[in-house]
Amino acid sequence: MKTIDEDIFDLLHKAVNKGLELGANFVEARYDDMSLMTVNLLNERIREASTKLRKGFGIMAYFDGSPGFSFTPERNWESIHTTVENAVKIAKATAPRNKVKMEFERQKPIVDKQFTEVKKHPKNMEFNEKLSMLKRGVKAIEEKIQPSSTTGLYGELFGDKYFVNSEESEIFWQPLIVDLRIQAISMAEGKRANGIDGVGSSLGLELFDKEEYLPETIGSNAGKYCKEQSEAKAIKAGKQKALIGWRLGGVLAHESFGHLSESDFVVTGMSPLSDKIGEVLGTEMTTIIDEGTIPRETNGLWLPYDDQGIKTDKTVLLEKGILKGYLHNRGTAKKMNAEPTGNSRAITFMYPPIPRMKNTYFAPGDLSLEEALEQLKDGFYAVSSSGGQVGLDGNFLFNCNRGYWVENGEIKYAVRDSSLSGNILELIKHVQGVTKDFNIMTGYFGGCGKSGQFPLPVGLGGAELLVDEVLVGGAK
């Protein structure tokens, strides 16, 4: 149903005007009406079935280049009025101290109302349908292994976002994410093994009608990976040649390189990428992109606007090894003489927008997977990660929960829990080849954390990377 609550736009315009009247130079007012659902099925018992309704106003006022942010969940003018007053008060109070002025170029107003139309929107689907997908997924594990414990997770997020600013922009769009994950744990003979598979996308539940994403397929994969892990062998620790799968590569692109290119770290000189535009940092094979609207069918995050009302673009961070750009909000773009990239994002109306990523990925090259494995010859095929840690200096350590040892270009056996570590700025100097396949994932579970704003949905992935050297940590 295509409905816009025009009263909301009226309140937002009124808030912007009030802010200007109180002395602000610029005001951004937004309203979120979001609905989230989580279903967690643990050992076939519902551990959690919940919905969250998030509705409220966030007001950002600027005075002399200094921002002030306040928010309220109450939909009445009295509360909104107080919120605007607070935002202006903060902006004015911090302005004398603020040496890094976030002033920005005025733009033409954007008036855009976009509706999300998908075949099976989660809001039109019954709870039981969602629960039954989890049951089907978990059941399929048994085709491959007798698990000691199973988990099925379903998540959905959808709603309306309204935005108005002093340029008289008026934007409406509808975020959407669905996500299904199945996990199997086996403890046979005291040895713990873990297998997980899943998919998330900015599509409706029709996603799970595709053969490759049927709950049965996902569950069966989780069972298969778990079985592989239960029979896996340890890998020798030390420097190895490796093919980094798109899932792990996406995590690297996001966690390691992406965060370093966020303009708030760059503008304060905290990032090692500060003042390096135009420098050769990686091999010619290495291109890293951050993009807002990747077709829904490829499972990217659909993000047409950021929370400063900027249309998201395709931001080239690294092109053929050369540093090309950063991820900006309006203020840092002006400061660094660049165009805004649509990376100013807030997790909810309760937080101010800060530089965050969109869909971050390694751009595809020209190798088929077979050719990449052939070139690897003997080495480690590191497929996916369940987590890790990064530092602001580019150091990273990611565990690898699924990976294979390759000999003579052929996958030989599964490798037990291992890790990849190093520094991203070193790693991109070792990329020797990139596959032509392109995959991306987004999701409801997990997501990005920064300045207390967690979990923000992002997309990540890309191509698979052939590296001639990375430090592999093996299990003992």
Added chain:
Amino acid sequence: MELEDIREKILNIADTAIKYARDLNIPTAEAFVYNSFETSLEENKGKVDSRDGIVQGVGIRVAVGKRVGFSSCTGFSEKSIKEALEKAHAIAKASPENPLFESFVSESKQSKDGILDSEILYLTPEKLADKVSELLYQVDKNDQRITGLAVNADKVVRGYAIGTTEGCLVSTLTTVFGGSAYAVVMKEGDRKTASEFVISRKNEDISELGKKAVAKGFQHLGSKPFNATEELPIILHPYTSSAFLSVPFIQSLSGAAYVEKRNPLGNKLDKKIADERFNLIDSGQIPESQSTVAIDGEGSPVGETQIIEKGILKTFLYDRMYAKAANTETTANASRGGMMGGIPFESIPSVSPRKLIVEPVQKNLEEQIAEIDKGIYIEETPIGLFTANVITGDFSITSNNAFLIEKGELAFPLRSVSIAGNYFKVFESFISIGNDLIQSPWPLNAPSISLEDLTISG
């Protein structure tokens, strides 16, 4: 508004939400009402950002027999609360039974709130900006070695109330003030970072934090490479040991995970898992601790639990549902939002520690260092802690803030060193457990500790 007005307001909303539940013919319901005044200000190289507002909302659990549903809403409006009640009711009706669920809390019994400081309520963004100014004023602006200094100050005045159709109506309040300084210093290509912080339930002076962080950073300049792989003892500063010892216990003390057979310590109950000097309690009643509350996330009065006694694992931590399943009593460890910092009113109760405390034994940091012939002293929290494998206990961490100890004295700062070992072995191999217990920002408070040979390389 005064602190007691906040309490009255949230109790009132909880009571009203339960009345709405009755109006809507919902058989049993629990309302978790949350209100948090949050103000923060950070300054980094002259870039100032500030946030100020009230996070408020209601989390509703509805039970139809053993079928349970949860829904939450932001704000306290009648319309939103009723919508959440109806959604939670609809989910409960559509869900299969949860065999573990028994009931919501029926009694109004509560323990004590921690220290409350009404001054914190009046810390506006302007006042936080003043505090940050005082801090920066004490740092030498002309010192070329300081390449970065990020500082922040924040306040939270948080309260929650719980009401149930069974008759429980209880509340708790918390006031927290925090400040931190993170310094990046550099000399002749040697880059070091150091931090200082304050976290308290009272308004505190933070004017010296920047100066101290910078001075700490300077001590690490002129670092030399270790250039070896050796088995050596290590000594951890209380802040570092608090972070280091938090890791294995965050996931492995949950009674929920024990019942669900996911707990890595699941087969160690009543067995010796640590040195006899190692005693660990979980307390939600230390007046100074920022995690002290009168009631847990489902309304049970909070107390104290002895978890490890003389090295023996005595119990796990529980909420009502999992305690029942394990045939024991709740330890009042139901928490909302959990460790990952989710929004409390948007979260169902989950089991997590309040504040774990390692019982202090003897010797301060200096005395421990004096006893080491050759070893490593780690001053700041290393990276890689959270990649430890909690099942096998293996960890591999990296520290950029370590000193070499030679003949009982700090010899010189080290370039990056990695430290590898196994937590289960660590628990058996304390050289000393110190007497200098601190209030840490981590889930665990510990004194300094000295550990037997770990693999150091750099």
